[in-house]
Amino acid sequence: MIEEKLFEDLKNAIVELDDDKAVKGAKDSIAQGIDPLESIEKGLSPGMQIIGDKFDRMEVYLPELIRAGNTFNAAMKILEPEIVKAGKDKKSSGTVVLGTVSGDIHKIGKDILAMLMKVRGFDVHNLGEDVSMSAFINKAVEVKADIIGMSSLLTTTMPGQKEVIDLLTEKGVRDQFIIMVGGGPVSQEWAQEIGADGYAETAEQAIVLAEELIAGKK
Ligand code: B12
Numbered sequence: 145m146i147e148e149k150l151f152e153d154l155k156n157a158i159v160e161l162d163d164d165k166a167v168k169g170a171k172d173s174i175a176q177g178i179d180p181l182e183s184i185e186k187g188l189s190p191g192m193q194i195i196g197d198k199f200d201r202m203e204v205y206l207p208e209l210i211r212a213g214n215t216f217n218a219a220m221k222i223l224e225p226e227i228v229k230a231g232k233d234k235k236s237s238g239t240v241v242l243g244t245v246s247g248d249i250h251k252i253g254k255d256i257l258a259m260l261m262k263v264r265g266f267d268v269h270n271l272g273e274d275v276s277m278s279a280f281i282n283k284a285v286e287v288k289a290d291i292i293g294m295s296s297l298l299t300t301t302m303p304g305q306k307e308v309i310d311l312l313t314e315k316g317v318r319d320q321f322i323i324m325v326g327g328g329p330v331s332q333e334w335a336q337e338i339g340a341d342g343y344a345e346t347a348e349q350a351i352v353l354a355e356e357l358i359a360g361k362k
Pocket residue numbers: 189192193194195196197199200206209210212213247248249250251252253254256257293294295296297298299300324325326327328329343344345346347348350
């Protein structure tokens with residue numbers, strides 16, 4: 145099937161660190177009418193998974209991880225305008241404070257989530273990466289956020305998500321916010337363990353969950 149071939153091309157583009165191939169794959173997928181979110185979830189992200197696994201096995205090193213991120217972004221430049229176009233008429237309401245937790249500079253997945261949330265009509269405050277506990281909390285209080293979303297890609301930074309929740313509880317404001325957590329090593333079990341309200345494996349699932357949780361809050 146042509147779709148499968150295009151997903152395979154996108155995946156290989158990441159593994160081969162080939163920006164031109166990624167751009168071509170992204171353009172071809174749009175020309176074929178493939179949902180750009182599917183191209184991310186079934187093509188680009190699995191490619192990142194492979195590069196990550198190779199890094200784990202010391203078959204590639206840090207420069208390759210950096211280049212893989214650049215290749216991913218080259219494809220995203222083509223896909224993002226299409227996602228924005230497709231979501232124009234979608235309307236959700238809610239204010240979200242989003243960031244990658246302290247000590248962690250991974251941004252690609254968190255930025256995809258921020259972009260999708262904006263497209264869906266959420267008011268998104270993207271605090272960036274390496275975000276301190278107090279920065280999450282101060283911003284959430286300041287903008288009266290409905291949701292605090294925390295991304296973590298490292299097992300060593302996951303406890304930062306719990307620390308934010310604990311500090312919110314200490315300050316007596318935990319119940320004012322819906323807490324969502326995500327990122328590679330994060331799981332439903334972890335979310336439950338630390339007292340978060342929601343976990344999603346992909347940005348698309350995170351949007352559905354965010355809408356459900358906000359509807360439940362109102
Ligand atoms: C690219 C990359 C990098 C780039 C990041 C570039 C950037 N600006 O973002 C660079 C080179 C900087 C990097 C650095 C490091 N990395 Co790195 N990196 C990766 C890699 C290959 C891909 C990550 C990625 O972008 N994936 C694609 C996106 C789309 O997926 P995602 O982030 O998971 O996001 C999706 C979902 O998780 C979800 N989501 C994300 N956030 C949120 C938030 C919420 C609230 C919700 C609901 C959902 C959600 O939605 C997204 C879209 O569907 C991964 C491998 C992997 N398998 O993930 C390793 C990986 C995460 N890195 C790893 C490591 C070890 C490091 C370094 C420590 C290496 C080193 N020795 O220096 C440093 C750490 C730097 C730091 N302090 O943060 C390990 C982590 C191991 C672990 N479990 O702890 C991994 C798993 C590689 C491996 N297998 O060893 N890395």
